[in-house]
Amino acid sequence: MSLKGFKFSVVEAAIKKPGRKDLALVFSETPATAAAVFTTNAVKAAPVLLSAGRIAGGKAQALVVNSGNANACTGAQGMADACEISGLLAEGLGIAEELVQVSSTGVIGVPLPMERFKNALPSLIASCGSATLDDLAAAIMTTDTFPKTSVRVGSSGGVGYTVVGTAKGAGMIMPNMATMLSFVMTDAAVAPELIHTVFRQAVDRSFNAITIDGDTSTNDTCLLMANGAAGTPLITLDTPDGDAFAELLDELLLDLARQIVKDGEGATKFVEIRVTGAVSDADAKRAAMAVANSSLVKTAFFGQDANWGRIFAAVGYSGAAVDPDRLALWFDDVCMAKDGIFVGGDAEVRGTEVLQRKEFVVTVDFGLGTGHTTVYTSDLSHEYVSINADYRT
Amino acid sequence: MSLKGFKFSVVEAAIKKPGRKDLALVFSETPATAAAVFTTNAVKAAPVLLSAGRIAGGKAQALVVNSGNANACTGAQGMADACEISGLLAEGLGIAEELVQVSSTGVIGVPLPMERFKNALPSLIASCGSATLDDLAAAIMTTDTFPKTSVRVGSSGGVGYTVVGTAKGAGMIMPNMATMLSFVMTDAAVAPELIHTVFRQAVDRSFNAITIDGDTSTNDTCLLMANGAAGTPLITLDTPDGDAFAELLDELLLDLARQIVKDGEGATKFVEIRVTGAVSDADAKRAAMAVANSSLVKTAFFGQDANWGRIFAAVGYSGAAVDPDRLALWFDDVCMAKDGIFVGGDAEVRGTEVLQRKEFVVTVDFGLGTGHTTVYTSDLSHEYVSINADYRT
Numbered sequence: 001m002s003l004k005g006f007k008f009s010v011v012e013a014a015i016k017k018p019g020r021k022d023l024a025l026v027f028s029e030t031p032a033t034a035a036a037v038f039t040t041n042a043v044k045a046a047p048v049l050l051s052a053g054r055i056a057g058g059k060a061q062a063l064v065v066n067s068g069n070a071n072a073c074t075g076a077q078g079m080a081d082a083c084e085i086s087g088l089l090a091e092g093l094g095i096a097e098e099l100v101q102v103s104s105t106g107v108i109g110v111p112l113p114m115e116r117f118k119n120a121l122p123s124l125i126a127s128c129g130s131a132t133l134d135d136l137a138a139a140i141m142t143t144d145t146f147p148k149t150s151v152r153v154g155s156s157g158g159v160g161y162t163v164v165g166t167a168k169g170a171g172m173i174m175p176n177m178a179t180m181l182s183f184v185m186t187d188a189a190v191a192p193e194l195i196h197t198v199f200r201q202a203v204d205r206s207f208n209a210i211t212i213d214g215d216t217s218t219n220d221t222c223l224l225m226a227n228g229a230a231g232t233p234l235i236t237l238d239t240p241d242g243d244a245f246a247e248l249l250d251e252l253l254l255d256l257a258r259q260i261v262k263d264g265e266g267a268t269k270f271v272e273i274r275v276t277g278a279v280s281d282a283d284a285k286r287a288a289m290a291v292a293n294s295s296l297v298k299t300a301f302f303g304q305d306a307n308w309g310r311i312f313a314a315v316g317y318s319g320a321a322v323d324p325d326r327l328a329l330w331f332d333d334v335c336m337a338k339d340g341i342f343v344g345g346d347a348e349v350r351g352t353e354v355l356q357r358k359e360f361v362v363t364v365d366f367g368l369g370t371g372h373t374t375v376y377t378s379d380l381s382h383e384y385v386s387i388n389a390d391y392r393t
Numbered sequence: 394m395s396l397k398g399f400k401f402s403v404v405e406a407a408i409k410k411p412g413r414k415d416l417a418l419v420f421s422e423t424p425a426t427a428a429a430v431f432t433t434n435a436v437k438a439a440p441v442l443l444s445a446g447r448i449a450g451g452k453a454q455a456l457v458v459n460s461g462n463a464n465a466c467t468g469a470q471g472m473a474d475a476c477e478i479s480g481l482l483a484e485g486l487g488i489a490e491e492l493v494q495v496s497s498t499g500v501i502g503v504p505l506p507m508e509r510f511k512n513a514l515p516s517l518i519a520s521c522g523s524a525t526l527d528d529l530a531a532a533i534m535t536t537d538t539f540p541k542t543s544v545r546v547g548s549s550g551g552v553g554y555t556v557v558g559t560a561k562g563a564g565m566i567m568p569n570m571a572t573m574l575s576f577v578m579t580d581a582a583v584a585p586e587l588i589h590t591v592f593r594q595a596v597d598r599s600f601n602a603i604t605i606d607g608d609t610s611t612n613d614t615c616l617l618m619a620n621g622a623a624g625t626p627l628i629t630l631d632t633p634d635g636d637a638f639a640e641l642l643d644e645l646l647l648d649l650a651r652q653i654v655k656d657g658e659g660a661t662k663f664v665e666i667r668v669t670g671a672v673s674d675a676d677a678k679r680a681a682m683a684v685a686n687s688s689l690v691k692t693a694f695f696g697q698d699a700n701w702g703r704i705f706a707a708v709g710y711s712g713a714a715v716d717p718d719r720l721a722l723w724f725d726d727v728c729m730a731k732d733g734i735f736v737g738g739d740a741e742v743r744g745t746e747v748l749q750r751k752e753f754v755v756t757v758d759f760g761l762g763t764g765h766t767t768v769y770t771s772d773l774s775h776e777y778v779s780i781n782a783d784y785r786t
Contacts, residue, residue, distance in 0.1 A: 042708075042713075307500075316437075
């Protein structure tokens with residue numbers, strides 16, 4: 001990784017099961033221009049409340065993140081704990097406390113094991129620079145089965161720069177509340193107004209296309225830091241270089257989001273849901289999310305059952321404007337239904353073949369307008385129930 | 394069953410698997426005062442469209458209902474089929490076609506096997522009166538594991554009357570789209586305005602407390618017929634007898650709704666979710682439904698994991714006004730959290746004991762106002778996935 005001016009470290013603080021790195025540090029040699037998108041859940045974890053207040057200043061230099069404990073529903077003690085950790089880290093790194101972002105993921109409602117944190121922080125700081133992006137990705141995992149990273153390179157004014165990102169899967173993403181964390185670092189110099197504009201958009205097209213706005217966990221966080229260490233000129237809004245940066249960021253977040261879905265708890269399928277011809281984009285998203293979230297649709301995917309009727313039913317209750325007699329549906333390129341009804345012929349056989357693939361696209365056309373969207377989901381398997389039934393044990 | 398003036402019959406029309414009765418008739422000797430509540434899904438099955446138009450007249454004399462095929466997403470052919478069936482039935486029974494209600498449940502998107510219907514209708518009509526309420530309940534089952542019936546008796550002006558009801562489970566009720574059918578018959582004479590007022594209320598407190606308004610299947614139907622054959626005086630609104638009838642109806646529908654939840658696909662737990670202290674009843678219902686629908690909460694119930702934090706997280710994204718620092722939570726009488734945080738002590742052990750029961754109550758108090766509600770749900774088990782993955786095979 002050629003990312004300049006950022007250093008990572010990871011340690012085992014015994015917050016999670018033994019043998020797992022569970023505490024990580026991201027440190028920028030200089031204060032970075034930063035922005036973050038946090039959960040919209042009314043019940044916010046202490047680190048989210050703390051970090052959201054600080055990021056408003058537009059700068060961050062360090063991130064401390066733990067897995068194994070969400071520090072959510074922990075009241076005043078939880079906030080005091082998050083503050084104490086960030087204070088100790090700022091002191092150890094010799095930076096202002098306001099430049100420290102704190103993030104947590106794991107079980108809700110259990111106070112942080114502060115002694116273990118305090119014991120681990122010195123070695124976390126001392127080893128700063130010793131870890132790779134993959135190490136960071138592994139340290140933030142909870143029920144994820146593989147670490148998620150993505151890297152892109154660009155250039156501005158003849159100077160190359162790198163954007164790296166990591167994310168932790170939100171277990172089974174689609175229903176509710178699974179925590180999604182993503183941290184993106186770039187050594188490009190990026191104007192704050194560009195970051196603010198394009199970062200939110202990129203999050204909407206990626207992470208918000210796999211989780212529902214408002215149906216978020218107590219801890220969801222997506223953080224971007226740009227420190228300029230590559231020596232690029234300042235990349236600004238409404239310029240070709242700004243557009244190129246925005247495109248890179250889009251690609252990188254979408255790559256991470258797709259990895260999260262592929263690692264959905266117990267997932268055996270990766271399904272892209274495309275809705276076209278809706279009255280509006282908002283209607284298209286409403287319908288696509290209803291389909292992507294339907295337990296009945298998702299179990300049919302798992303069972304490789306070309307049950308297109310369940311998809312129409314989900315569209316019907318989504319709240320989107322719909323004319324049942326105009327609906328059409330495809331599994332990949334196999335048209336299953338037109339004008340609201342089954343097309344007949346060998347569609348059943350061919351549709352079932354599509355559903356036997358590991359990845360496929362479901363397209364629903366409303367035949368009403370130009371509204372469209374794409375969202376990503378997985379199937380619902382036995383394994384999902386197993387994982388979540390005994391998550392805490 | 395002492396219900397007067399109603400006759401039932403059931404036959405095997407080979408719509409479902411062999412050996413299962415799948416076509417049923419309810420016939421009232423005289424036209425009954427009737428009302429119905431149908432799905433709010435924008436994609437409505439043909440029988441729903443047909444029956445909704447007819448019930449507006451306030452009268453019904455016969456109901457023909459099949460399981461095994463929903464006659465949904467079947468277009469103009471589906472409507473023609475539903476009309477043809479009701480026409481044949483009306484002719485056979487010698488009643489007006491407008492007095493026939495048609496109802497279907499089963500797989501979506503497959504045309505009705507009309508030849509089998511036509512072959513079966515003569516014996517269905519000929520055997521009218523030969524079936525019991527239990528037979529009717531069994532004939533409308535899809536993935537239900539037991540028939541659901543409820544009977545209540547009342548009196549008005551010294552004359553006894555009976556109310557009977559049956560329902561079919563909506564498989565796993567809580568997520569989406571599972572079809573719920575319920576048919577209620579009484580030999581009391583009930584004024585139309587009383588029926589219209591109390592029936593909708595009773596449905597809201599029972600079936601709508603186990604499914605979400607708007608997240609309904611293509612076929613959901615709840616039908617009430619009152620034929621007056623018991624010879625009671627006309628029971629009217631805002632009278633003691635009217636109130637007593639309303640109470641009976643409430644009890645009966647709630648009994649049926651609870652049976653549906655208990656028979657939730659793969660369910661091993663029956664959970665009552667009570668929300669108190671919300672800003673409004675609507676907010677309380679929003680929060681209770683978010684909890685009852687959360688896959689993560691429901692898998693924790695299955696795993697007997699006292700994971701109260703997931704419940705607070707669901708409350709947080711429900712959209713209800715919430716102050717996280719005022720939330721409190723009980724599993725039965727065991728307080729798990731107060732002022733938004735874990736109470737400590739032996740609550741974990743005692744809470745886990747509660748979750749090992751087959752039935753328990755989860756109470757969430759918001760500490761904000763007087764809004765309250767109660768909803769009913771089940772857990773999410775391996776079995777649910779099995780049942781729905783291969784529903785059509």
